[in-house]
Amino acid sequence: MTWQPGLPVHGAPAWVVVLDAEGGLPAAAKEAGERLGVDLGRLLEAQLATGFSPAAGATVAYPLLTGEASEVVLVGAGDGSAKDLRHAGAAIARFGRGKDELTTVVAEGIDDAALRAFAEGVILGSFSYTLKTVDPGEPAVGQVAVTDGTDGTDGARQQVLDRGVVIGRTGWLARQLAITPSNAKDPAWLAARATEVAAATGLEVTVWDEKKLAADGFGGILAVGRGSTRPPRFVRLDYVPAGATKNTPYVVLVGKGITYDTGGLSLKPREGMVSMKRDMTGGGSVIATMSALRELGANVRVTGLVCAAENMPSGTAYRPDDVIRHFGGRTTEVKNTDAEGRLVLADGLAYAVQELKPDVLVDIATLTGAIKVSLGAMLYGGLFATDDALADNLADAGRVSGEELWRMPLPAEYEDLISTPIADSVNSSKGPGSITAALFLKAFAGDIPWAHLDLSSIAESPADRFEYSIGATGAGARLLTTWLTSETPTAGI
Structure with missing residues (x-):
């Protein structure tokens, strides 16, 4: 799991957008939507109107016909607490099964405790154990890049993610x-x-x-x-x-x-x-x-x-x-x-x-x-x-x-x-x-x-x-x- 400064130049085939503590889109969502060829604001409004809830770990996926990715998923973060971000991370891991990589956009300014818990959730939600010889299930996502859309390298953010990965x-x-x-x-x-x-x-x-x-x-x-x-x-x-x-x-x-x-x-x-x-x-x-x-x-x-x-x-x-x-x-x-x-x-x-x-x-x-x-x-x-x-x-x-x-x-x-x-x-x-x-x-x-x-x-x-x-x-x-x-x-x- 890596911290990505700014939106990646070449994003993953599937993108994840984690809602903020108010159930809205993170600051980088507009630019991400332009890259993906979809108005994420309108997408969220439509999903909310049809019953989607921004509760922690709630997900809704949307296929894309244009842009650089084939799929985007909105994930609820509840109240934005560390506990709810852990749940969101686990939901992303389950969505990511069988995928090589994900680009994940989170709210700008997410605190260290919540970011660490988010990383724990991704690891824990990826867990599986099977001795099946038929239909053993899809493997865990290969790579998750996390960004809040802001530029500049931030080694401290990577250290927080790394700690969450180890605890997970x-x-x-x-x-x-x-x-x-x-x-x-x-x-x-x-x-x-x-x-x-x-x-x-x-x-x-x-x-x-x-x-x-x-x-x-x-x-x-x-x-x-x-x-x-x-x-x-x-x-x-x-x-x-x-x-x-x-x-x-x-x-x-x-x-x-x-x-x-x-x-x-x-x-x-x-x-x-x-x-x-x-x-x-x-x-x-x-x-x-x-x-x-x-x-x-x-x-x-x-x-x-x-x-x-x-x-x-x-x-x-x-x-x-x-x-x-x-x-x-x-x-x-x-x-x-x-x-x-x-x-x-x-x-x-x-x-x-x-x-x-x-x-x-x-x-x-x-x-x-x-x-x-x-x-x-x-x-x-x-x-x-x-x-x-x-x-x-x-x-x-x-x-x-x-x-x-x-x-x-x-x-x-x-x-x-x-x-x-x-x-x-x-x-x-x-x-x-x-x-x-x-x-x-x-x-x-x-x-x-x-x-x-x-x-x-x-x-x-x-x-x-x-x-x-x-x-x-x-x-x-x-x-x-x-x-x-x-x-x-x-x-x-």
């Missing part, structure tokens, strides 16, 4: 990891993808196999993975910015990497298993986030931990009433083998606290169905936090990225719901499921400022809508990347 790419990668079917994707596969990302982006990587996990006492990851013939893995990715010192803030991310979840011996119904290939969305989002930190110049140290296992029923599977000893020694009595995500995350959190001692600790997971009951689907992810500044910083990043969060409580009064005389806690209980899951994890975070992101509510899109494609959304990657590459991600914590 993290969402693309997280989706690709999540949507890969589980006959191809197992814990070793996920570790291999993380290793490839590390090699390509200058990260350090360490992978624990099942023998090293046993030697080091990762009882939660081992227990969950014990029922599968495909053993678990624990992955550590490390990013250190140039010029880092002992005073550089240090953040650790911990992602749930359940590559398939049958529920184990607490077997899910068939309907409940559908889409469980994406139960490693948290781990995939951690990998995708880590991939962008060096390119975007993040100024904090970051370690990404991925706790990967496949939860299967078998003669070797862990059972209800088993007692697990996690990394560091804390014990859990199992009451539901389908509450497995918190068991693997517990090992990752305990490892971070004991071995890494970060300034900030964040875990991310598609953890509970209960968060969907609380927040519904596709609007908000759940946010739990022990530090108000951390919660605010993450919520701000959610608003900027379009992956919005809603803060949930951590009431101590509910801790009795996960108590047991047999172990330090149980892994499942009656009551507010997302809250008790967060309280379970809180005990493993120690005194470090900690946040838990339960993103089951935004992990799956039922249709192609705005920047989302049907299926796994890769929830969390854009949120975490936006947060960690902001100027002061740990401010106030």
